[in-house]
Every structure is written in structure tokens, then in C-alpha cells.
Amino acid sequence: xxxxxxxxxxxxxxxxxxxxxxxxxxxxxxxxxxxxxxxxxxxxxxxxxxxxxxxxxxxxxxxxxxxxxxxxxxxxxxxxxxxxxxxxxxxxxxxxxxxxxxxxxxxxxxxxxxxxxxxxxxxxxxxxxxxxxxxxxxxxxxxxxxxxxxxxxxxxxxxxxxxxxxxxxxxxxxxxxxxxxxxxxxxxxxxxxxxxxxxxxxxxxxxxxxxxxxxxxxxxxxxxxxxxxxxxxxxxxxxxxxxxxxxxxxxxxxxxxxxxxxxxxxxxxxxxxxxxxxxxxxxxxxxxxxxxxxxxxxxxxxxxxxxxxxxxxxxxxxxxxxxxxxxxxxxxxxxxxxxxxxxxxxxxxxxxxxxxxxxxxxxxxxxxxxxxxxxxxxxxxxxxxxxxxxxxxxxxxxxxxxxxxxxxxxxxxxxxxxxxxxxxxxxxxxxxxxxxxxxxxxxxxxxxxxxxxxxxxxxxxxxxxxxxxxxxxxxxxxxxxxxxx
Numbered sequence: 459x460x461x462x463x464x465x466x467x468x469x470x471x472x473x474x475x476x477x478x479x480x481x482x483x484x485x486x487x488x489x490x491x492x493x494x495x496x497x498x499x500x501x502x503x504x505x506x507x508x509x510x511x512x513x514x515x516x517x518x519x520x521x522x523x524x525x526x527x528x529x530x531x532x533x534x535x536x537x538x539x540x541x542x543x544x545x546x547x548x549x550x551x552x553x554x555x556x557x558x559x560x561x562x563x564x565x566x567x568x569x570x571x572x573x574x575x576x577x578x579x580x581x582x583x584x585x586x587x588x589x590x591x592x593x594x595x596x597x598x599x600x601x602x603x604x605x606x607x608x609x610x611x612x613x614x615x616x617x618x619x620x621x622x623x624x625x626x627x628x629x630x631x632x633x634x635x636x637x638x639x640x641x642x643x644x645x646x647x648x649x650x651x652x653x654x655x656x657x658x659x660x661x662x663x664x665x666x667x668x669x670x671x672x673x674x675x676x677x678x679x680x681x682x683x684x685x686x687x688x689x690x691x692x693x694x695x696x697x698x699x700x701x702x703x704x705x706x707x708x709x710x711x712x713x714x715x716x717x718x719x720x721x722x723x724x725x726x727x728x729x730x731x732x733x734x735x736x737x738x739x740x741x742x743x744x745x746x747x748x749x750x751x752x753x754x755x756x757x758x759x760x761x762x763x764x765x766x767x768x769x770x771x772x773x774x775x776x777x778x779x780x781x782x783x784x785x786x787x788x789x790x791x792x793x794x795x796x797x798x799x800x801x802x803x804x805x806x807x808x809x810x811x812x813x814x815x816x817x818x819x820x821x822x823x824x825x826x827x828x829x830x831x832x833x834x835x836x837x838x839x840x841x842x843x844x845x846x847x848x849x850x851x852x853x854x855x856x857x858x859x860x861x862x863x864x865x866x867x868x869x870x871x872x873x874x875x876x877x878x879x880x881x882x883x884x885x886x887x888x889x890x891x892x893x894x895x896x897x898x899x900x901x902x903x904x905x906x907x908x909x910x911x912x913x914x915x916x917x918x919x920x921x922x923x924x925x926x927x928x929x930x931x932x933x934x935x936x937x938x939x940x941x942x943x
Contacts, residue, residue: 478609483619484675486602486606486619486622486623489602489668490623490626490630491626491629491630491668492664493599494631495661496562496661497595499566499658500591503654504569505523511651526592527852530593531845531846531849533597534597534846539838539839541600542696542837543690551608551838553673554601555602555670556670558594558597561594563661563662563664563669564662565590565591566591567655567659568587569658596849599841599845600838603821603844604825604837604840604841605837606619609677609680611910611917613819613910616818617768617815619818620819621760621815623818624815628753638657642656680918699836700828700839700840703831705823706821706827706828706843708899708902709820711899712817712899713847713851715894715895716894716896716897717848718851720890722859722893725858726859729863730882730886735791736791747807748807751803751804752807752808752811752814756811756812756814759811759812759814763813763815768816768820769903771813772817773898773901774809776894778806779806779890780898782802782805782806783887786887787880787884787887791879827905827913828840830913862885862889863885866878866880866884
């Protein structure tokens with residue numbers, strides 16, 4: 459019996475309602491810690507590393523970042539489609555933890571290593587290493603997201619996985635925000651470039667070890683494979699099945715609006731704190747003020763979600779954010795204004811924390827719906843569009859923030875005019891609310907918990923049937939049926 463036949467047999471025999479062991483939940487999401495470290499290192503320190511250590515012209519770097527991000531956004535869906543078409547003897551999605559994790563860690567180290575080359579050689583080195591590193595960064599989360607629907611169909615388990623996921627994201631974020639500078643300075647012993655390289659070498663080892671651990675511990679239970687490779691769906695069929703799924707489209711719109719709103723605010727935060735409140739060190743303080751309430755919200759999210767439901771909990775966070783954003787227009791540039799800002803941040807982060815695990819449960823539900831509706835299992839392809847929309851939102855938010863600063867007459871290093879300070883309040887308050895309004899699309903997300911349970915039962919029945927008959931027969935039959943729920 460092959461490994462995948464064993465997985466299918468397990469799906470047929472195992473109780474659909476069985477709970478996951480904590481160790482398996484842990485394995486599913488532990489990769490978020492090193493992934494977040496890499497993502498934040500790129501966002502916060504790569505520009506600094508290229509300008510100060512590799513002595514590369516900032517204009518060249520800006521062009522490199524823009525072009526590579528476009529390539530990243532396009533590459534992610536194609537990788538997701540390929541992953542859905544490939545099955546290995548060791549599993550469908552879990553082997554990709556190692557296949558991607560090993561080179562991702564290595565190229566992270568190479569990107570933050572200064573080569574002994576000429577100026578031109580360093581430019582070529584930077585282009586090659588960053589391009590490869592960035593592409594891996596855009597697809598590294600796809601296997602983990604794709605694996606969740608194959609591991610559990612329980613809504614409560616997916617919410618629990620979302621809680622653990624945020625904790626590991628938090629660990630990665632804290633390591634970068636608090637530890638990067640003292641660690642690379644200590645490792646370098648006066649040579650900061652060498653220290654950065656050693657820091658990323660350690661990150662590479664951790665990334666690879668975690669990838670191996672995930673591959674060994676995560677068990678795919680609910681996978682049915684077609685035996686005839688010619689019957690694998692085309693990219694056109696995948697796109698059609700994905701974007702006729704209303705729930706999936708809503709999730710993508712939500713993710714896009716959320717990432718765009720957060721990206722614009724993040725892009726001008728340091729300007730706002732430095733020139734409006736006159737204290738740029740507030741960046742670190744407000745980072746802690748944001749993280750702790752969010753963590754509290756996530757910790758208490760499960761009973762809240764159980765009481766009010768996935769959609770209502772997520773919408774609460776959306777509406778609180780939209781209502782509180784415009785308050786930034788009216789706060790004064792003094793201690794009272796800062797206190798109001800802190801209170802607003804705490805409220806939005808707590809309520810947003812309640813909804814964070816629920817957000818993580820929406821895409822697995824949409825993936826299951828596509829399989830239930832069409833018979834196509836598109837875990838990788840559908841998960842890849844998460845990376846696509848977030849990469850696109852990151853590029854757009856940076857451009858919008860930079861353009862807005864130019865429009866309000868911002869000039870670095872001088873005291874800003876009153877009109878510019880008001881413009882900063884508009885950028886950090888009004889613009890995030892305008893783009894964040896896209897998140898209201900969650901109102902139309904109609905995959906209730908009851909529907910998700912019914913879909914899971916139907917899919918389990920089909921898997922049991924598929925273990926007896928040729929799986930492709932029921933997939934072909936599903937294409938000919940009009941299924942509604």
C-alpha cells in the first residue's frame with residue numbers, strides 16, 4: 459500500500475469528530491515563528507542592510523523591491539496550482555515543508571551576507587539572492603495553509619489552530635523587534651555585517667529544523683487522489699472553481715483590505731510619532747501596547763467565537779477599527795492625545811484579537827466548499843491567493859503611503875507645518891478606514907458553522923465511497939451536478 463492510499467484509508471476509517479493532539483496542532487503552526495522572523499527582517503532591515511552594509515544605491519533597491527514583489531505576486535498562484543497537481547510517495551502537502559523550508563533558510567542567510575565582490579558583483583549577487591529569497595518568502599506559507607483542511611474538518615479545532623498560529627507569529631515578531639539589533643551586534647563583535655550574517659545563519663538552521671519537524675509530525679487524514687493524471691484539473695478549471703466560490707472571493711477581499719489598511723498605517727507610523735507627538739521612540743512602546751491586548755483577545759477568542767459565531771466576531775473587529783480610525787483627526791498633540799491614542803489602540807487590538815483565529819478558519823471553510831461543490835481539491839491553489847493579495851497589498855500600501863506623504867508636503871528632518879501634521883492624521887486615520895471598509899465584505903460570508911459541519915460530513919461520505927470506487931468517477935459526476943446548500 460502506498461503512503462497516499464494509507465492516508466485515504468485512514469480518512470475512511472478515522473472518526474471525523476476526533477480531536478487533534480496538541481503536538482500536531484503545534485507542528486502545523488510552529489513554522490509561523492521562523493516565517494515571521496524572515497518576513498519582518500525583510501520588511502524592517504533589508505533596506506538598511508543593502509544601503510549601509512552593501513553600499514547599494516537606494517534608487518536601485520527601490521526598483522529591485524518593486525519588480526521582485528510583482529514577480530512574487532504572480533508566482534504564488536502558479537506554485538499553488540502545481541502543488542495541487544503533484545503527489546509524492548510521502549504525502550501531498552507535507553513534503554513541501556522541507557522542499558521549501560531548506561532553500562528558504564539558506565537564501566535568507568545568503569541575502570544577509572556581504573560577498574567579497576566588486577560593486578557590480580554585489581549588485582548581481584543582491585538581485586539573485588533577494589529574488590530567490592523573496593519568491594520563497596511569498597510561497598512558504600502555502601503548504602501550511604493547504605494542509606489544514608487535510609488535517610481536520612472541525613471548526614473548533616481550526617479556531618484552536620488559529621490561536622496557536624498567532625502565538626508563534628507573536629514569538630517571531632518579538633524576536634525581530636526586540637532582539638535583532640543586540641543579537642547581531644553581539645555576534646559580530648564590532649563587525650555588524652558579519653553579525654547580521656551569523657544571525658541569519660542561526661535563523662536558517664532553526665527554519666530547516668522546524669521544516670523537518672513539521673514534515674514528520676503533520677498527518678494528512680482527508681486526502682483523495684485521482685489515479686489518472688490526465689484528469690487533473692487545468693489552471694483554467696482551478697481559476698473558475700475558485701472565483702465562482704463566493705466565500706473564497708470574500709476572504710480574498712477581506713485579506714486585501716486588511717493588509718492594505720494596516721500597510722498604509724504602518725508606513726507612516728514613525729513619521730506620525732516623530733513629528734506629531736515629537737517622540738519616535740513611541741514606535742517600540744506602541745508595538746508592545748498593540749501586541750499585549752491582541753494576545754489577550756486571541757487567548758479569550760474561542761468562547762467569544764463560540765458564543766457569537768465566526769462572522770460576527772470578525773465583523774466586530776472590522777467595525778471597531780472603522781469607527782475608531784477617524785478619531786485620530788481630533789486628538790491633540792499632547793499627553794492627553796497620546797492617552798486617547800493608546801486607549802483606542804488597546805480597544806481595537808483586543809476586539810481584533812477576538813477575531814484573529816476566526817479569520818484563519820474562513821479560508822479552510824472556503825476550500826472545503828470548493829471541493830464539496832465541484833469535486834476539485836484545490837488546497838494549494840486557493841491558499842496561494844492569500845499570498846498573492848497580501849503581496850499586492852504590501853506593494854500598493856507602500857506606494858500609497860509614500861505618495862500621500864508627498865502630497866501633504868512632508869519634508870524629512872524639519873519641523874512640519876500645521877497642514878502637513880493634519881495630513882499625517884489623515885493618512886494614519888482616514889486612509890486606513892477607507893481601504894479597511896473592504897473588510898465589510900465579510901457580511902456576505904454565508905458558510906455558517908452548521909453549513910461547515912454538513913459539508914464536512916458530505917465530504918467524508920464521498921471519501922469513503924471513493925475508497926471503494928475510482929475517485930475520478932465521483933469527481934466527474936460532481937462536475938455534471940448542480941449542488942446547493
